Amino acid sequence: MTPAIEIDAVSVTLGDTAVLNSVSTTIDEGRLVGLVGPNGAGKTTLLRAINGVLDPDQGSVRVTGQDVSALDSRATSQLVATVPQSTASTFEFPVRRIVEMGRTPHIGRFGTRTSADRDAVDEAMDRAAVSHLADRPVTEVSGGERQRVFLARALAQETPVLLLDEPTSDLDVNHQVRTLDLVTDLVDEGRTVVAAIHDLDLAARYCDELRLLHDGRIRAAGTPESVLTAATLEAAFGARATVTTHPVTGAASVTAFADDAPDSTTATVHVVGGGGAATPHLHRLDAAGVECSVGVVSTDDADAETARAIGADLVTVPPFAPVDDEARATVSERVRRADAVVVADVTVAPGNCPTLDAVLGADTPLVVVDGRPVDARNVAGSRGRRLVSRLRARGIVVDDDADAVVAAVRRAIDTPPIHDRSPYSP
Numbered sequence: 001m002t003p004a005i006e007i008d009a010v011s012v013t014l015g016d017t018a019v020l021n022s023v024s025t026t027i028d029e030g031r032l033v034g035l036v037g038p039n040g041a042g043k044t045t046l047l048r049a050i051n052g053v054l055d056p057d058q059g060s061v062r063v064t065g066q067d068v069s070a071l072d073s074r075a076t077s078q079l080v081a082t083v084p085q086s087t088a089s090t091f092e093f094p095v096r097r098i099v100e101m102g103r104t105p106h107i108g109r110f111g112t113r114t115s116a117d118r119d120a121v122d123e124a125m126d127r128a129a130v131s132h133l134a135d136r137p138v139t140e141v142s143g144g145e146r147q148r149v150f151l152a153r154a155l156a157q158e159t160p161v162l163l164l165d166e167p168t169s170d171l172d173v174n175h176q177v178r179t180l181d182l183v184t185d186l187v188d189e190g191r192t193v194v195a196a197i198h199d200l201d202l203a204a205r206y207c208d209e210l211r212l213l214h215d216g217r218i219r220a221a222g223t224p225e226s227v228l229t230a231a232t233l234e235a236a237f238g239a240r241a242t243v244t245t246h247p248v249t250g251a252a253s254v255t256a257f258a259d260d261a262p263d264s265t266t267a268t269v270h271v272v273g274g275g276g277a278a279t280p281h282l283h284r285l286d287a288a289g290v291e292c293s294v295g296v297v298s299t300d301d302a303d304a305e306t307a308r309a310i311g312a313d314l315v316t317v318p319p320f321a322p323v324d325d326e327a328r329a330t331v332s333e334r335v336r337r338a339d340a341v342v343v344a345d346v347t348v349a350p351g352n353c354p355t356l357d358a359v360l361g362a363d364t365p366l367v368v369v370d371g372r373p374v375d376a377r378n379v380a381g382s383r384g385r386r387l388v389s390r391l392r393a394r395g396i397v398v399d400d401d402a403d404a405v406v407a408a409v410r411r412a413i414d415t416p417p418i419h420d421r422s423p424y425s426p
C-alpha cells in the first residue's frame, strides 16, 4: 500500500531561521496523526510543505505517491484540504459561499456547479454543524463557529488527505470533542488526517500516532503513549511533566509545570499522607524534580499507589496494621535524610501519630498542608490535637494547593529549621 504522505529529508529555512532540518516521516492511509511540539517548532511549516503552499529548500513531499512540488494548485487541492490556524476573514461572504469554495478544485472549466457539488456542500455543513449559519456573513460569526465553517470548506473539498492546524483552538469543550469525534469518523472512512495540536491530552485521546517536533526535527514518533513521556516533554517543551493515564478516557494525560524545582538535582522530600491526601503534592513535587519518599502508609492506600507510580521510596505497613518498630525506624531515617518534610494532611488519624512523632523528632524543615479544618473525630484525642498544634507551630503552613506546597518546600529548604527536638510522649 502506498503511504498517504511521504516526507523525505525536508529542510525549510525562513528568513534566517532553519525551521525544518531534514525532516523525514511517513504517514499511512487512514491514520490520524498529531503534530505536537512547542510554539515555533515548525508544525505549521510542515503542514505548508505537505499542502504544497511552501516549496522545501531540500527534500520532497509525496501525497498518495505524487510529488506535490510537481503538481499545479488545482491538482494539489484535489489531494489535500487544509483548515488553517487563523480563519479570520475580511470578506463578508455568506458562510455557505465560503464552504462552496471547497468545491473549486472539482468544478469544470465553465464553472458549472452540479448537484453533486451542492450535496457535498450540504453534507459538509451538516457534519461541521454550521448549516444554521448558511446565510450569515462569515465576518459576523464567532471565532469557534468560523473554525467550523473552514472545516466544512475542507470537508466539501473531498480530499483523501486533510490537514488541520490547531483545529480546536477556538472551540468550546463541547465542540472540541464533537469536532475531533467528526475527524475520527473521517479517518474511519479512510481519510488521512494530520493535525497540529497543542492540547496534549486531546492529542493523546484522539490521535493514532504523534510526531513530536522540536528545533526543526522530529524528536519522537509513534503511539501517543510512546511519544508523551516525561523525558521527551522536558526536552521539547522545557517543562517538567507527569504523564498518567486519564481515569475516564484511558489515554495518556499530561500535567506540565514550569521548570522550577527547589533544587532539582539534590532535593529529597519525605511526604506524610494517607487516603490520597498526598497524591496531588507527590505529582507536583515529582514534576518539580524532587525525589520523594512516602510513609508510613498502608500498602493499599491511594498515596502508596501514587508513590509507586512516580517511583518514590515507600514505607508501608499492611492494611489496618499499626506502625511497628521497623516501619517507625525506617520513616525516622527517611525524615532525617530528607531536605524537607511535607505533612499532607493535618487531620491526624491515630495510625499517623508515630510517623508525626518521627517528624517532630527531627530537625528537617517542615511544610504542613492545612487544606481542611481538623475534624475532631479523626484526631486521635488530645494526643492528636497536641500533635497538630505542634506541627503547625513548627512548620510552614500552606493551603492544600500543590504549587503552594512546592513554593513552601523551596522556602523551607532555604530557611534554617526551628529547633524542636522534644519528641512527643504520650
Ligand SMILES: Nc1ncnc2c1ncn2[C@@H]1O[C@H](COP(=O)(O)OP(=O)(O)OP(=O)(O)O)[C@@H](O)[C@H]1O
Pocket (backbone or CB within 6 Å): 014, 015, 016, 017, 019, 037, 038, 039, 040, 041, 042, 043, 044, 045, 046, 196
Ligand atoms: N515567513 C517567515 N519568515 C521568517 N520566519 C518565519 C516565517 N514563518 C514562520 N517563521 C518562523 O518559523 C518558525 C516555525 O514556525 P511555525 O509557524 O511552523 O511553528 P509552529 O510549530 O506551527 O508554532 P505554533 O505552535 O506557535 O503555531 C518560527 O520560529 C517562526 O517564527
